[in-house]
Amino acid sequence: MGASSSTEQTVSPEQRELESLAASTGTLPLLRKSFSKLSDPQTNTISIQSLQQCFYLSYEDPVYESPQKPESFPRLLDHLGTTIVDLFFMSEKGGINWLGFLRGYVKSCGRMSTSMxxxxxxxxxxxxxxxxxLSSKLEFESNDADCKINGSLLPxxxxxxxxxxWSMLWNVRTWKFSERKGKLFLPxxxxxxxxAVVSCAEVNSSLDLWDCDILGLHVQLPVGKFLAWALTTAPTLSDCLTQFVHGRLQSSVTAEDESGSSQSISGDISSTASQALLLTHGRAWAIFLGSTNNISEEILKACLAGDLIGTDEKLLYRSSAHGKGLNRFWSNVEGYHGPLLILISANSEDVHQDNSKTKKWIIGALTQQGFENRDKFYGSSGNLYxxxxIFHVFSPSGKEKNFVYSHLHPTGKVYESHPKPVGIAFGGNITNERIFIDEDFAKVTVRHHAMDKTYQxxxxxxxxxxxxxxxxxxEVEVWGLGGRTAKEVQNSYKKREELFTEQRRKVDLKTFANWDDSPEKMMMDMMADPNRVQREDR
Incomplete structure (x- = not known):
């Protein structure tokens, strides 16, 4: 193959550098295998058609979760494979040799900054x-990855x-379980x-965020501001291309295993069922795009789950199913030592409307550890959402560490001169929390960010x-993102607590079978004659 034959000859400095760059990403063995699989043994090159077919992505009649259904999108995906090949893989003498294959991979998926x-x-x-x-208002000053881009984008x-x-990520993450002609689910x-619109464009106050037609919204988003928005709100967006290229090359190596699949994840998608949850596929993906830590993989599993209703081991608490209130909440999350995602849905009156129209909104918080019953703030890190x-991420500011507050009614104390509030809070300080949920889970209070120095x-x-x-x-939902290990530890904790509770409930009836030996008779005798001398049995 091209990779092995190159070692038999004098290796050029360019090839040595490209192989080193590919090895730094950990994909050099995969590239060698895929080149050997795709290349013609006679010419030791990959034809343009073969590589385009490798990256070919096509779906008919996608399943839409939203009412927005642009007719051009399925046809856009038809040109994705040819675009990737035309941009990065240059053909020489009727095909792409090993050097050109390496060069194209490094240009598209090599180590580079997020902005590039x-x-x-x-x-x-x-x-x-x-x-x-279709026309595009984007203009690129050169062919370099770090070139300046001018122009704008429409919503x-x-x-x-x-x-x-999303489609690139969906394809490579579900190809083992779905047929080639499986359905594409669009959240x-x-x-x-x-x-992006609110952050990048100039919009007037009359824009109704709760009822907005994205396809009919004609505002310009300067590409510079859009890139700044993506870097802060969706920094892992560019990983979708890398995962797509890796996945398609991997599937070319193991193409014979693809025909043995029998299950279709995409066919099991139920948009109606997922909409019943606060954590829909689209909201989970938005959180994934804004995550750069170890919980991103668990969030991605929730994004691509065929039916979020069935992910029982991740959904720890749901107020409509388990009951409202801090005690019900605590009985479901206690013992879980891992990252937790809390979502709160609430209705508030729109004071800017004369008819006091209620508006529904959803906010969330991500903690890196389980909840603890404390009368002060704790935690090491987290995010607010x-x-x-509209979606925004508020990461830690580094100024304070008031990440989480979770306090139940104190036990064993009759009176407190300055009782601490009972409930759950994130950010701010006691009595001035940025988010505070009362103990009945009836009200949530959201304060201005000036009260909070913990989050952005x-x-x-x-x-x-x-x-x-x-x-x-x-509604309140709590999702455990600590993986199977954290859930197993919690299950063990719950079983241990149930055993202790059952032991405390048991009463040894043999001890109280004789009235003369019962504590009740002893108390009654003492009350009748407290100076009576009791004979001690020896």
Whole structure:
């Protein structure tokens, strides 16, 4: 093959450098195997058609979770494979040799900064649109990955770009379980698109974030501001391309195993069922895009789960199913020592409307450890999220460490001169928490970020204002992201607690079978004649 034959000859400095760069990503063995599988033994090159087929991505009649259904999107995916090959893999003498194969991989998926990776994504998107016959307002000053980009994006362009990245991730993560012609599931990501619109474009106050037609919204998002938004809100967006290229090359090596699949994840998707949960596929993916720590893989599993209702080992608590209140909450999360994602859905009145119309919004918090019953703040790290109707991530600021507060009613104390609030809170300080949930899970209070130095500033809910917002809670969900080990530890803890409780309930009836030996008779005798001398049995 091309890789082995190159070792028999004098290796050029360029090839040595490219192989070193590929080895630094840990994919050099995969590249050797895939080149051997795709190349022609006679010419020792890969034909353009073979490589385009390797990256070919096509789905008919996708399953949409949202009402937004752009007709051009399935046809956009048809041009994704040819675009990747045309941009990065140069053909020489009728094919792509080992050197050109390495060069194309390093240019598209090599080690580079996040901003350069995002530039590559935009270049792929712009060329795919051009192949489709649609115009793009993006202009690239050169062919370099770090070149300056001018122009702007429409909200509809952002929707197509994000769905393109989702489709690449969906394809390689489900190919082992789905047929080649399986269905593509497209989640509702309006909250992500609106996040980019609000952050990058100049929109007037009349924009209804709860009822907005993304495809009909004609505002310009300068590409520079969009890249800045992506770096802060969705820094792992560029990983979708790398995972797609790796996955398709891996599938070319193990193509014979693909025909043996029997299950279709995409066919089991139920958009109606997933919408019943606060953590929909689209919201889970938004949290995944904003995660750069060890919980991102667990979030990704929730994104791509065929039916989120069935992920019982991750869903620890749901107020509508387990009951509202701090005690019910505690009985379901106690003993779980791992990262937790808490989502709160609430309704508040829109003070800017004359009819006092209620608005539903969802906020969330991510903790790196389980809950503890304390009367002060604790924790090592975490994030706050504005999830719906727009998405934003508020990471730690590094100034304070008031990440989590969870306090139950104190036991064994009759009176406290200064009782600590009972409930759950995130950020801020005691009595001035950024998010506070009361013990009945009836009300949630959201305060201005000026009260909080633990998390980054910003509005958790639209048009928040400086005054505290008190809203009625409609649902609370807690998702465990510590993997199977954390869940098994919690199950062991629960079984141990149930055993202790059962032992405390048991009463040895033989001890009280004789009235003369019962403690009740002894107490009655002492009350009748406290000076009576009791004979001691020896």
């Amino acid at each position: 990776s995002l530039n590559i994504l935009l270049r792929i998107f712009a060329m795919a649109l051009e192949k489709l016959g 509809s362009d952002v929707l197509l770009l994000l769905w393109m990245c 509702d990501i309006n909250h992500l698109v609106l996040s 504005a999830i719906s109707p 500033p910003g509005s958790l809910i639209p048009i928040q204002g400086f005054l505290a917002v008190e809203a009625s809670i409609t």
